[in-house]
Amino acid sequence: MFIVIGGGLFQTYAIKKAKSLGLKVVCVDMNPNAQGAKEADEFINISTKDHQSICNEIRKRNFLVDGVITVGTDMSESVYYISKEFWLDPGFKDYKKVVNKIEMRKALQENNVPQPKFTFSTDCRELIENRKKAGLSFPLVIKPAQSMGARGVKKVLDDKQIETQFDICKEHSFDKRVILEEYMSGPEVSVESLIVNGKYCPMVIGDRHIEKEPFFIETGHSCPSRLSKKDINEINRIMELAANALQIHNAPAKGDIKITKKGVMVGEIAARLSGGFMS
Template structure:
């Protein structure tokens, strides 16, 4: 029996644990939270931080693992890569993991490889921030150098307090570095890709809905994209160029892109599966491709073959109030709501109370179902 180490036992990692179990693979799962939801699903569980390289390596050697991975989470990727390099496992390089998790290093790599990106400044001090804002001369996005889930994202303009914007973003950065970037206007998408022996395979393009300014928390995703085919072709080319610029030579990649008046430009790239149920749920529902299984096979150096089984439509919509789902839609809709989360300003993905996921035959039917759910619940 092959052994795979999975860093993380939260809800995000649960699909990986369950999928590996179903494949007859022994799961060695680590998480600092003794009560993590994936604990009882794991073959073996260790109460260890996924960021503790020395401890993770020690356990990996003891268990004689055949592969190591994490899904939908940026921060453990550097540990995955370091352990992979040390033990000769099939992971991305540590250098690539750094570029894919540190936004400053990522921007530098993309810039050096002529990948379309916004104007950016890496700021270590308040004086750096002042210089960046004066140079951009317009709306700016503030973001911490090494966080995710929309944490620390803030849209600044001349009507807002610069120190407040800087302080808000900086508090979410573990290295106290903040990126200040030109604010890009236009539709936002993500690209779900998988790299096999250096070849980038684009599996799906996902349309994105956010709360907008100032925090831009993601509130919905739809597959496939409804953008024109020529725009989607440009998106694919930019995504591939970005993935190659970071030297992601195997495994999944999740690329976030804004379609500006100057063309598609990269927001960020993750050397991982997309979160928010994009790759664990929406991709299988719209294409039949199980990207979690692909990631497990890749980590174990098994042959990986990508075959789209069908082309349907799928979507997730995040909500902050309970919903009534019409009886005729219940076979098409998965619904979840957490009553324990109190209503608050939505500043990050943690502030969302629930969601519903839909699969339909096409985008027209998808739009119709969503519109009807919204109409019924507006009358309540």
């Protein structure tokens, strides 16, 4: 059985594709009326975050698990645990590095992958002190360390705005940590790739349309990217470095990449395909 974590619109495309390849598909979603439930061969009506209950239900039904994926949603943690539970390779070594922005930034920093300077904390006053110690100058971007859909993410221009936004970010952060990063000015692209046996295989690069500053609302993509071949080559080089740093070896790698005056820099990397209709 092929397990698809999520039963929304974007996961439904994956379900249909898997079935067209002759796979028996199990859809997992907390919504009993999820679109994917109607398309899959089997349906598990459990929250996509509750990986232990999902595993228990899989055992209860005596499913033989052949693969686990998610598409367009930050459920790589569940993919990781369910894969491990049934002796499968999740495709990445440490789920925290591909779902938590702080752990991602640490890993990229340790491997000298170009990215913005950052700091983090669970306390607002400490975050502001950390900003000063790290020499982070405004404008900056404040984010929940682990969330979805750009919830709580905002461009801030001074410490007062950090104070105003901090509790909102913390509320949306699964681990209650908040990260503060340098604001990166310049064009942004989405990169869809596969890492196959450690080899980076780019699929498509699209120009991201981000609007509504000081918030960051993605309204679409333009494919293929209008960037030069030189920029595209550099984007692919940085993506490969980032995927290696995050120890992604057999999984999708989705990147939000900025082209700045300092060069190509990583906004975010995840071990999944994009949301929206990009993937």
